[in-house]
Amino acid sequence: MSLTRFSRLAVNFCITLGLWAYFTLGYLLLMFVLFIPCYLRLKAGDAVLQKLFHVHLKIFFVLVGFMSPGVRFAVSEDVRRLRSSIIVCNHLSYLDPILLVSLFPRQTTIVKNTFFSVPIFGWFLRKAGYVPSSPTEMYGPAMINHLESIKRQLAAGGNLFVFPEGTRGREGRLAPFNRGVFSIARYCNTGLKLVLIRNTDRLFRPGSFSFDTRGEFTVSMEWIGSLTENDLKNSSISAAADQARTLFERKIRETQTGGDAQE
Amino acid sequence: MTRQEIEKEIRAIFLREFEVENPEPDVNLRDAYGFDSIDAIELLMEIEKVLGTELTQAEKKKAMDIRTLNQIIDYVQILADCRQTESEKN
Numbered sequence: 119m120s121l122t123r124f125s126r127l128a129v130n131f132c133i134t135l136g137l138w139a140y141f142t143l144g145y146l147l148l149m150f151v152l153f154i155p156c157y158l159r160l161k162a163g164d165a166v167l168q169k170l171f172h173v174h175l176k177i178f179f180v181l182v183g184f185m186s187p188g189v190r191f192a193v194s195e196d197v198r199r200l201r202s203s204i205i206v207c208n209h210l211s212y213l214d215p216i217l218l219v220s221l222f223p224r225q226t227t228i229v230k231n232t233f234f235s236v237p238i239f240g241w242f243l244r245k246a247g248y249v250p251s252s253p254t255e256m257y258g259p260a261m262i263n264h265l266e267s268i269k270r271q272l273a274a275g276g277n278l279f280v281f282p283e284g285t286r287g288r289e290g291r292l293a294p295f296n297r298g299v300f301s302i303a304r305y306c307n308t309g310l311k312l313v314l315i316r317n318t319d320r321l322f323r324p325g326s327f328s329f330d331t332r333g334e335f336t337v338s339m340e341w342i343g344s345l346t347e348n349d350l351k352n353s354s355i356s357a358a359a360d361q362a363r364t365l366f367e368r369k370i371r372e373t374q375t376g377g378d379a380q381e
Numbered sequence: 382m383t384r385q386e387i388e389k390e391i392r393a394i395f396l397r398e399f400e401v402e403n404p405e406p407d408v409n410l411r412d413a414y415g416f417d418s419i420d421a422i423e424l425l426m427e428i429e430k431v432l433g434t435e436l437t438q439a440e441k442k443k444a445m446d447i448r449t450l451n452q453i454i455d456y457v458q459i460l461a462d463c464r465q466t467e468s469e470k471n
Contacts, residue, residue, distance in 0.1 A: 259442035261418050266438060301419045304426060354398065355423060 130328040133185045137329065140181060144174045145239060153242075164247035168224050168276070171246060175220035182321070188334035189321055193221060196341045201275045203311045204303050207339075208292060208366055209281035210319035217318060217339070224276035226268065228298070247271060269306045278302070279313075282359065286324050292366055295359040300350060309346040312362055314369050315339050342369045382461045387431075388454050394427045395450075406451045421445055428457055434464060 156166045183191060198221060207214060219225055228249045234240040244250075249264045268278050280302075283293035303310050317337045322329050343365045350358050382390075395401040401414045410416035425444055429435055436444075440460065447453055 258418075258445045261422070261445055262438060262441045265422070297419050301422050305422055355419070 126332050127328070130331050133331045134328040137178065137181060137185065141178055144178070145242065163245055164271075165224060165274070165276075167242060167246035168219075168226070171219050171242075172221075172223045172225070175216050179217065179220045182329065182331075186321070186329065186331040186333075188332065190336040192336050192338040194338075194340050197221070197313055197339050200277055200311055200341075202272045202308075203277050204272070204299065204306070204308055205277055205279040205311050205313050206299055206362055207279060207281055207313045207315050208370075209283045209286045210315055210317075211286060211322050211324060213318040213322045214281065214286075214315055215279070217315070217337075218279045221339075222277045222279075224271065224274065225279060226271050226276060227279050265302060265305050268302060272306055272308060282362070286319070292363060292370070295363050297355045297359050300345075300355045300358045300362075303345075303347075304350050304355070307347055309344055309350065310362065311341060312343045312345070312365055313339055314342045314366060314373075316373065340369075342366065382458070384454060384458055387457045387461065390431050391450065391453055391457065394424065394431075398423055398427060404450045407449050409448045410450065411448065418445070421447075424453070428460075431457065432460055432464060436460070 152170055153167060156170070179191070183189065200222070201224075205218070207218070215227060215229075218227070226247050226249065228251045229243055231250045234243055234250050247267055249268065272278065278299075280299040282295040282297075282299050284296050285293060299310070315338070317335050320330060320333060320335050321337055345358055345362060349361070353361070392403065395404050399414070399416065399420055401416075404410065404414060421444065425436060425441055428444075444453075444456060447456055
């Protein structure tokens with residue numbers, strides 16, 4: 119292993135440790151120090167927690183940007199301005215959901231059930247009004263409670279963001295879309311905003327421990343289209359999922375072709 | 382609405398929305414046809430169209446425990462009867 123490569127790995131490793139230390143301790147300390155007084159004083163505990171998550175993760179990405187001088191973040195203004203929306207994204211990296219939380223002060227999402235069993239963190243997730251994806255939570259009357267809670271959050275200006283692939287895609291390929299979010303949108307009488315995420319998998323590669331803080335690339339989020347409430351009403355759920363997937367595939371192809379041409 | 386009319390509507394919904402042709406009346410829809418919670422939500426929205434009114438949260442929650450076609454028909458019939466009684470009162 120060359121010295122340059124070794125020093126790059128060592129730098130990445132140390133920065134990663136620092137970032138994850140901030141991430142974890144931030145939840146433990148900041149949340150306890152700030153959340154409990156806020157929670158005791160205000161009734162809307164979920165909104166307070168979402169705002170705290172947002173601030174905490176915004177700082178996290180400021181640190182990521184500071185520690186990764188070659189990495190640029192480009193989030194289009196129309197994505198930043200989204201409110202009361204159901205946002206559908208492709209899923210590349212564990213960073214995707216936390217990047218979205220860092221963008222929106224009020225936000226909710228559907229979270230893998232395993233996270234809810236993590237001590238403290240799981241409790242925070244539940245208190246913040248995030249929705250567990252487990253079959254027991256999404257079946258029976260609990261499902262209606264979750265859908266009504268999403269409806270309330272949208273009405274209050276919050277966003278629901280969902281990764282219909284369910285899991286991270288590999289090598290730029292989209293996994294099949296689950297139908298859940300399309301049905302949720304119909305239930306909430308709203309449309310869907312489609313947002314393409316790029317390069318979070320370069321910043322934090324799936325299967326890797328470390329951030330790539332020495333790379334030079336742009337992490338971007340771009341609004342690529344919408345499915346309106348009427349689009350969803352006038353087509354089957356499967357057709358709507360196919361339509362959304364086609365839009366993502368087209369845009370991914372375009373960006374790959376553009377990238378090749380530039381290279 | 383008569384029970385026969387409701388059954389016809391529900392079977393049509395199953396065929397159109399879930400591509401299930403002639404579901405057995407008493408089998409567990411989840412086990413037999415892979416009918417999941419997302420399908421249940423879709424079915425609720427279709428039932429609202431059939432009834433011409435929105436369902437209350439309590440009515441929706443009640444529906445989420447339904448497992449068979451016959452139970453769906455019973456459920457819709459009760460709702461249809463309730464709404465008819467209410468409209469007669471008004």
